[in-house]
Amino acid sequence: MYTFLVTVLLMGIVKKNSLRDYWSTDPMFATPFFATLFSQNRFLILLRCLHFVNNATAILSDPLYKIRIVLISLTSAFGRVFVPYKDLCIDESLMLWKGRLAFRQYIPSKRHRFGVKFFVMCDVKTGYVLDIIVYTGSTTDIKHYEGLGVSGSVVMTMLAPHLGKGHTLYVDNWYSSPTLFQHLLSNS
Template identity: 95%
Template structure:
């Protein structure tokens, strides 16, 4: 299975149009290394039979029962191996999926537009993905907090183990509300985010047209402990612009080497998406522990090599079947 995962990860770097092309014997397209890992039929059988739950004992009312075990295992590991720095952010991520699925979402502002939506919490300083919640509508796996609504409850669920430690949360206007921010403040957790003017509990500001560079603000009694004067911090706008993009950055980094492939099974695509996330987190932890700065692709390559050295016995490529077509002379120079 380690060799199988390495093969899938390698397909994210060596791009081809279809799975069968990786075992092509055409000299123009051949990549013999894949045949040394698996025969084509063996790999396709493992891919087809990839499954993560016993259907006989599964809780069928859980929309994520096909992938629940893997999701819990990985997100728990994320929380164990890394403690976030001061600043964290929560945002949405969308994994492309156009097939039939009860909880498929349409988000026109995202690049893919159709897919499975994740709530993702990242450490701002490193980009480490701290937690993931898959959105499944009314059955989304969150603890509901009275008065905070669904999105406020998402934030509180993801921050539950980090409250009271002095963290600062960055969110966009989809989550921001005075009620949520006040609740976080009462738990020694700061918050910064853009807001919607029609959000319940928002204070009413003047309607005059403001000029470039002008600031209008309201505060709830925050004072400087040294001078006793009110704190006025327009730097929050700069902080927000600097620290809010961690989730989008993680998606972008993985998009170049992602192992996620077209499949008819939604849970397999989520599995490969989680594997990509785990590898990204691994590269961040490696950098934090060793201090070595290497590219993400180089880290993936080193990881694949070490897994193969430990778990794989090379196969001899098959010499059976029809002989390959001779190379055209013009391609041998």
């Protein structure tokens, strides 16, 4: 499983047009390292059979129930293995998704207008992702703060472990509000 995850992470770094291109033998496009990890067929079989939850005990009211356990493991590991520098940034990101999904978003200003919306907190100096929240509409996993709305609640939820540690936060105008700034100032 470790080798499979390494392969998937490398695919995020080495961009190709399709999965099959990673095992191409064409000298112009070849990336032979992937073939040393897995054969193409073995990787595709593992990818097709990848499953993280027992359907019999699944919580169907959670739209992310199939990946919730992996998401929790990843986000907790993000915070454990890296101590962020002074400057932090929170912004949204849209991952292209053309399929059917109850919480698919339409954002006309993004390059890919339809997709899954993420709130991401990163360290400004390194770009390291410290926290991710997948936006699922009213069931989004955030703590709601009185008077802050969704954007302020997202900021406070993501920033909670870092409050009082002297960080500087950078956000765009969607997150900015006098109420949020007062709330952050009162929490140092």
